[in-house]
Amino acid sequence: MKRFLLILLTLALAISVTACGTSNEKTLTEPEPIANEESKEATSSEAQKEEEGLKTVINKPVEIEFWHAMSGGHEEALTKITEDFNASNEYIKVKLVNQGGYGDLSQKLMAAAKAKQLPAMSQAYEDWITEYLNNNLVTDLTPYINDPKYGWSEDELNDIVEVFRQANQWDGKYYGLPFNKSTRILFYNTDLLAEKNIEVPTTWEELRAAAEKITVEKDGKKIVGMGFENAFVHEFSTWAYQAGGSFVDEQSLEVKFNSAEGKEALGFVNGMIQDGVARLAGEDGYMSGPFGRGDVAMYIGSSAGIPYVAKAAEGNIHWSATVLPAGKKAATPFAGTNVTVFNSASDEEKLAAWQYIKFLINKENTAYWAEKTGYLPVRYSALNSDSWKAYVEANPVYGVGEKQFDAGFYDPRVIGMNAVKNAMAKELEAVLLGQKTVDEGIEAAAKEAQDALLKANKK
């Protein structure tokens, strides 16, 4: 009998432990699901009655999560803006959740979407949003933007840099808004360039000539003229556009870099690497490390790397940055992410997220963000403000990005971009490591990219 009781007790314990586990998890990640559900129904039926404007009102505390991939100084700046927002709002509280790198963020969002545990909002690249939109996971922000009470005026909307507005519209509707946008810039070591009496390169030819001149081996230490970030697949489109070619057509889903221009682009970069006047970041992960040590004299990287370069260079080298050298054309990608709001959030949470986005990218905050991180201000008003101009005057490297707005492009927002990049990465790498010729590499990359693109879009 005693033993039987013991068994019962153990069983009861086991069940209660597992039960606690599940219920805890729910309350943690899904705040007040029942209350939200009710209010959602109430508001949506209200919204049907009157069609103009949002009827959602926030009159009780709402806490939303914002998943991001910002670390270091970037995260500190984001935290500061968010704390300001929380302090100025009676009911809305935004909780920042750092999910690691962009890859981790993407993977966690996918898993969360499956588990119906998505946060209210997240950072997302354009091609992620396309994928989310295809699975009906993201919210159309247009009604919020146009809302007479909560929205923006025409001027406020048009104040956002045009290319960023375009990149966030799908069939004329906004599913995201620009947050941390960067361009590529050319970092250079002023000491090394001055030593060889070299002007800052503005064209491909000058870049190559400068790299050749600087590359030396002295006292057992090797200095390489030019550096490229590791994942060349993310850089390739820039070179292809600069050569006058094109990359992937968003509308027709055609892979277009298998051209004379595409081959010229890869050939140029590959030539520098094979001749030893350029190198990839390799084991160093990011180019800011070897550049800061003085192992590499110039490199092309994201403007968001400015604080990292500054840190690595401190006490070692003197450096500056400038616009990318141009080939036949000038071209620089707009990288970095946007903020998007998920469908699974309640109406209150969506409105809270919208209020936060408005704050996050208002004139003052987008300028503050840019000053701290090296990302670009996303509003013309911020770019033209006296305080930003004064800042750029004092810190010229921060002003490089905006000089390239006219040459900016963004990557095609197609479904299956990850598969395309995976397929391309392997082939491009094989070329840069000398395993394949440029022609072979481009042809194989284009073929595999096209197959991957068609496969992903077949569904």
Place this chain on the structure above:
Amino acid sequence: MNVHPTLKSTLKALLYLSPALMIIGVFNIYPIIKSFAMSFYSDYDYFNDVVYERGLDNFIYIMKDADFWLAMKNTFIFVIGVVPLSIIISLGIALLLNTNIYLRGFFRTIFFIPFVTSVVAVSIVWRWVFHTDYGLLNYFLGFFGVDPISWLTDPAWAMPSLIILSVWKGLGYNIIIFLAGLQNINKQYYLAAKVDGATAFYRFIHITIPLLSPTTFFISIVSIINSFKVFDEVFALFDRRPGPVNSALTVVYYIFDKFYVEWEFGIASAAAYVLFIVIFLFTLIQLYIGKRNVHY
């Protein structure tokens, strides 16, 4: 004890087993069944769990996919590289630790540390060790006149680097198991052999190896299964990439990439099943060999 199974005793057993069964059911059995089903979904809305079409497309795709075969090849090279090396080295160290050497406890701890340290932390240190210009390994090789090797960025050296890391990381576990096995061997045998004049080498060949065979058998099965499933080491050592030009792309990495990065859920499941079958076959072969050669 001679107790006949009754309904009551069976229920009791189930009751005792239920906590473990629940956990295994949720985290092992259910995913096994689900991924088996998913491997046949050729058109699938993952987020809403709607299947539009079933078929063998996923299996056909991976059979035609050069990357999948590359992943298989790499995985086999990895298994062949890691398992024998790891067993030989750890047996050697276990034999040394089994003798009366100075600071024995200290060395046992030292060898076990890599096993309990997180793969990511270990990989960061090894990334530095493997660094072409500033790495320790190339520094030491430099004393012997070896030119710097690009351990992590040269496709030819990526797999050896991965194998070195994995052997080093797995040593501790194998050593502990071998030590336990060695201590189970009755000292009488050794004494008897000594009386008969057997040398240390003969004692090792004719006593240690046969009597250690159940342990060796266990370690080889576990090591082979674990090596087939290698993923974390690749992910961390090559900084979230499958090595230069996919030179360290393993099957589990392939599955991960298809599932989490490319959102090809059916293909990932199909690849997982093929891997499962391969491991299953290898384990069967080992069991067959084991039956004939293991002395209990």
